[in-house]
Amino acid sequence: MTYAEGRAERIRPQRFHETPGLEDWRVLGEGACAYFRTGSFAAGARLVQAIGALPGVGDGPPDVDLRHEGVTVRLITITDDSYGLTERHIELARRISSVARTLDIPADPSAVQTVQVTVDALARPDVVPFWRALLGYQDRANSPEDLIDPHGRGAPFYLQQMDAPRPQRNRVHVDVWVPYDRAEARVAAALAAGGRLVNDADAPSNWVLADPEGNEACVGVAGRPGTGPARP
Template identity: 80%
Template sequence: MTQAGEGEIRRIRPAQFHTTAGLEDWRVLGEGACAYFRTGSFTAGARLVQAISEVPGVGSGRPDIDLRHEGVTVRLVTITDDYYGLTERHVELARQISAVARSLDVPADPSALQGVQITVDALVGPDVMPFWRALLGYRDRADSGEDLIDPHRRGAQFYFQRMDAPRPQRNRLHVDVWVPYDRAEARIAAALGAGGRLVSDAAAPSHWVLADPEGNEACVGVAGAPGPDA
């Protein structure tokens, strides 16, 4: 682990998070650790959000919470001037949030989680990023010179991938779908069964490149799957 620039708070990697006991409800996606709780009604969801707001220290963890009729999604991620990711603080906070959900008989459903990133292929990233930054109202991600993020933490992250040469016969913009590590196989199978094809699994088990019937590409990615190769 490395120091995070947050006092004594230490950064942790996705694989460390996943192998920590008591975090079975959570999955690390491309933008932090997430959990989805099926509430079944807006009222039940509001009760869960209220209970989460009363967890000691929850304010310092700054969780992002999305309340819908069907359920509540909670995301834990630290965004500072020099870091974008998880810290040890999130481990205990995740445990406490799960405990609150259990006390209200609200089940977690990790299979419902996913994150989306838009990847733009660019010959010279610094030349094209200002356009997208201004168009979207995004800002630079602190720890990366190739990413733009929504300052309101709602929209999909944009990643600028360097090309060595123009590729006029290939799409220059594609979607990355981040799924829980234990859902990647099923998601890929579903996409292939819907007419897609596997372009490359050279980077598996971290990500796979797929394409639709007309050759438009998309990637399925996971973060920190437990195991010797994590």
């Protein structure tokens, strides 16, 4: 295997989480994310500029969201045949965290999350084209049931295959992906706010909740340290 091939090797979320030096980052449903509390737009702009100057950052640059109070950075590879994390992201995440520390900008791993909309479908191949056209989205690599925003702004849509109709249950729900060390607190907060637990058979990776009127939502975690083999 060449050096370039090694850097492009796909890795699982757990492999990322268990690598030293990545404490600022959390893998969510849509890549590895970090949030840096800059306190001002100018400080955030300096951080973004410093990230842009990192060696090799142009080889699949990170997604960056600059706001006046902070900067969110997402690392993910999206190609025609790949969607996820690679060995390269480990090195890049370390360098980004190092730059932030040099600028005295703290990270807040508890502040990241991603949201996905899930639509249940009895005839998924018939339903996907409608949502693709309506949203202006595109198919996710190697995953015909997933639609993503080509501009990386909107929440992804997942078209979930149903085996039979489910009377009295909603067929559209929201999946909220949170850091592995914040999931139980988020579930507890939702329950305290009037929700109820529908299913926790897949906890601590996924909980199905419902609001007081029965509308469902899921809280999900993309891997966590110490749960099995770190490599695919």
